[in-house]
Amino acid sequence: MSEFSLYLLQQLINGLTIGSTYALIAIGYTMVYGIIGMINFAHGEIYMIGSYVTFIVIAGLVSMGVVSLPIILVIALIVAMFIASTYGWTVERVAYRPLRGSNRLIPLISAIGMSIFLQNYVVLSQGSRDVALPPQITGGWAFGDPSSFEVTLSYMQLMIFAMTFITMTVLTLFISRSRMGRACRACAEDLGMTNLLGINTNKIIALTFVIGAALAAIAGLLLGLYYGVVNPFVGFIAGLKAFTAAVLGGIGSIPGAVLGGLVLGVTEAMTAAFFPSEYKDVVAFSLLVTILLFRPSGLLGKPEIEKV
């Protein structure tokens, strides 16, 4: 293969890595939107909190003398998912549930307030500077010609792919097979009717926030380890990107969120290959505007009918 195509292959791998984490965050947006038709604006901050918790747990375990990496990672994952879910649940309870049934703008504004609150809460408690973690998972495979261009697939990237794949499989099974998953789908179909049929819709709505937050925490763990740094402001832009991914794939559709995340990640990586990397955000948002113009329901979404 020529040098150029190897370079493109490397960008594709990088793009898919970032794209799969976007997909994980995007699922949180898409599930909440599918059921209550609102954007969970504080979702990006939950992801950021997930990253912080991961760092805290890893640093804590290392200082306690735990050396086995798998054990550290599993504990970090469990704790991050648990804490992020608690935050997600609280966001729903404080910023969304009391406002159900009011004008659409009102929960959105309260969620923006919640997002600002959480961001500054972390700034105050953890400081606003970057926190860096030494790389935990090192090494990888390299192929191609070492003299011209070598394509590397690091173990970290491999772990991101694997984790994303496992999470998606579990989520799909949960949604399609379990009793609660069926209740979720019923709520997305018709919230009022589901309520009439004796399902506690409040619980299901809280559950979607919790699941979304847990997935965001997985993304937080993976991206935190991948980049090695975290600061309180990473949630804003990541949330924006993930929302773009959710809209790109068709908001409300879980496979759509995954597809949207991957498409967005690859597009960004390819842009970064040819333009200064600052412009990759511009491209992401331009992509969002274009998609909304020509296919407002997204790649896999169903067209929405306005009802009186």
Added chain:
Amino acid sequence: MTTNKFYNAIFAAGITFILACLMIGVKLDTEGTTLAVKGATTEQWMWIFGGIGVVFLSQLFSSQIDSLFGKMPKPKLGALLPEEKKMATLKPWLLAALITVMLIWPFMVSRGSVDLATLTLIYIMLGLGLNIVVGLAGLLDLGFVAFYAVGAYTYALLSEYFGMSFWACLPISAGLAALFGFLLGFPVLRLRGDYLAIVTLGFGEIIRILLNNWTAVTGGPNGISGIAKPTLFGLEFTRRAKEEGAETFHQYFDLSYSSSYKVIFLYLIAVLLVIFVVYLINRLMRMPIGRAWEALREDEIACRSLGLNRTAIKLSAFTIGASTAGFAGAFFAARQGFISPESFIFIESAIILAIVVLGGMGSQVGVILAAIVMTILPELAREFSEYRMLLFGLLMVLMMRWRPEGLVPMKRPHLELKQQ
């Protein structure tokens, strides 16, 4: 029931404990190259447990607290005012008195407070502009700061590269901001509310990134400095005129030089601009277009079935709102003399939105009051400045929960027929 409540309260306290522990209770710290965690100080733990206690008690007695809130008389501002008929005759006098006070006041107080008042007036302008878009037309715009930036950079660039004066640039800035509003609005306004929010948010970011990276023209992160100040019919407010032979303000009027003339002059321009904007919007609200904005906000489908062109109406609101931000931006650039992309971040948009929401969406008086509160309060509470944004976020959530209609709810201009 009581035991149920008790369990609820315990549960809430437990959740608070978990949330507090993992962020306030432990702190990440870099020691050399390794990352370490530190426990919180005793004082912080006291705060955490105090907070948990508050949550526990407020959950335990939630119904009593709610009923207390219900019993609290809602402040009736309407009752303080004289009745409608008297009001109609009094109103011009009140307005005249208010404007006189606003014009005389700066000569009595210190330079710092005049400067703060000018800043407040800028936020009033921005709030009024966003109020058209969010409050009247019901379109959630989270990237309003983009138009503010367009206005500011238009003046800064025109003045730097072509030496144009502030007064010539003011309409151009507003026009260019309106053009940007039109260009963005044309494709996006067909979208549903929440999509619009995100697209405008993205647009705000794009503008900021472009300003940051287009170094050749905008100076990138360094911004543009030395922007010319406004002049009074060509009279400058500097100690010495820039050009040979030209006179400055204090020379022309034979006064001794004082830098506070400039500050007061800027303040007076801001007052003028705000009065102009308030008047304009007040007129617009009574015109068919203003009614159409509100009608569209209330029920889009009904509007369309009555034959209103929804795109044209939304677009007009968006464009007029953007042009107001352009005004404010040009003035901001002139006042600061220096602008950089740092001034146009998302949090600025959020503050303007908070002004509109706090004031009562659609209500002009409310927005003006809220802008005053939002700019003066942080100045008064300097010691709490690090908690400022935290409280700001909390306030937004609480306002939506207890008083979503804002401080001064909107009142439509109407006439009542008295029964005989």
